[in-house]
Amino acid sequence: MSDNQSSTVSDRVFHNYPGAAYILPSDEQEGERLRLQHRVWKTAFEGRILLPPFRGQASYVVLDSGTGTEIASQLAPGAILHGIDIEKRLFPPSHPSNMSFSVASITSLPDEWSDKFDFVHQRLLVLGLKNKEWPLAVEQIFRVLSPGGWVQFGEFGDWRIGPVTEKHRRMYKALLDSRGLNLDIYADLPEILQKANFTNITVEKRAIPVGSWAGKEGVGSRNNFMSVFRSMKAFVLQSGGLGFVETEEDFDHFIDAVEKEWDETEGAEVNAFIIYAQRPAQ
Numbered sequence: 001m002s003d004n005q006s007s008t009v010s011d012r013v014f015h016n017y018p019g020a021a022y023i024l025p026s027d028e029q030e031g032e033r034l035r036l037q038h039r040v041w042k043t044a045f046e047g048r049i050l051l052p053p054f055r056g057q058a059s060y061v062v063l064d065s066g067t068g069t070e071i072a073s074q075l076a077p078g079a080i081l082h083g084i085d086i087e088k089r090l091f092p093p094s095h096p097s098n099m100s101f102s103v104a105s106i107t108s109l110p111d112e113w114s115d116k117f118d119f120v121h122q123r124l125l126v127l128g129l130k131n132k133e134w135p136l137a138v139e140q141i142f143r144v145l146s147p148g149g150w151v152q153f154g155e156f157g158d159w160r161i162g163p164v165t166e167k168h169r170r171m172y173k174a175l176l177d178s179r180g181l182n183l184d185i186y187a188d189l190p191e192i193l194q195k196a197n198f199t200n201i202t203v204e205k206r207a208i209p210v211g212s213w214a215g216k217e218g219v220g221s222r223n224n225f226m227s228v229f230r231s232m233k234a235f236v237l238q239s240g241g242l243g244f245v246e247t248e249e250d251f252d253h254f255i256d257a258v259e260k261e262w263d264e265t266e267g268a269e270v271n272a273f274i275i276y277a278q279r280p281a282q
């Protein structure tokens with residue numbers, strides 16, 4: 001097994017926001033993973049974190065949904081940034097006065113936020129929003145954007161690496177399906193945006209090399225995904241193993257085998273997608 005050790009079922013900390021579907025932990029170990037993931041993501045998109053052209057003025061107002069890692073460094077000094085999350089444990093302990101944070105779900109934003117933001121950013125909520133909640137979240141984002149404002153989503157997409165990975169992906173999808181989550185939201189988002197009347201819908205895709213065959217970068221990105229896969233152990237076991245594993249040990253060995261396959265498969269990649277769109281100006 002790699003440095004990215006498996007945990008026992010009970011030693012992770014999860015959110016307790018009523019009704020939220022999110023299945024990843026919210027503890028310091030996850031905070032560390034999010035920082036690693038941010039570096040992986042930034043490298044994949046050549047250091048470009050925010051793609052839409054909303055930074056023309058000296059001052060603008062930004063909402064970061066499912067806030068975790070910093071987008072603050074990408075904004076003008078005069079920008080105002082508000083972050084929301086269903087869990088406050090990973091909010092930054094200190095921050096400049098033009099930044100603020102509150103506990104809220106993107107599926108239900110305050111009425112007084114209508115037309116308030118020039119830009120909304122939301123990255124990697126595939127494990128947080130149920131399939132039926134996505135159109136609702138997109139509707140809320142449309143409402144809180146000012147006319148002409150932009151939204152940007154980031155999500156990981158498909159990966160086909162070998163037979164062990166295929167089997168694991170089936171288990172992963174079965175888990176998400178059983179909880180009403182949508183593993184393929186990256187592919188469905190453009191249509192959801194279109195139906196919500198967004199315009200200028202643009203998709204950028206990058207392939208991220210994963211596994212030790214790709215050197216230090218491949219090891220970092222592999223560790224990120226393995227950490228995600230391993231942290232789902234409790235949910236898979238609670239669901240009776242979903243027909244794929246029976247015990248905690250089975251689960252650990254299964255993820256070890258996926259990791260080995262990624263290390264040994266030259267060309268192993270996971271796709272990442274940035275999808276952005278504009279609320280029409282009129």
Ligand SMILES: C[S@@+](CC[C@H](N)C(=O)[O-])C[C@H]1O[C@@H](n2cnc3c(N)ncnc32)[C@H](O)[C@@H]1O
Pocket residue numbers: 015020021022024026034037038065066067068069084085086087090104105106107122123124125127128129
């Ligand atoms: C995988 S993390 C991504 C964090 C950050 N966006 C990033 O890219 O580093 C997902 C975050 O979304 C939050 N989250 C989950 N469900 C949410 C919801 N319904 N509304 C707002 N945030 C949510 C989680 O608590 C977690 O902090």
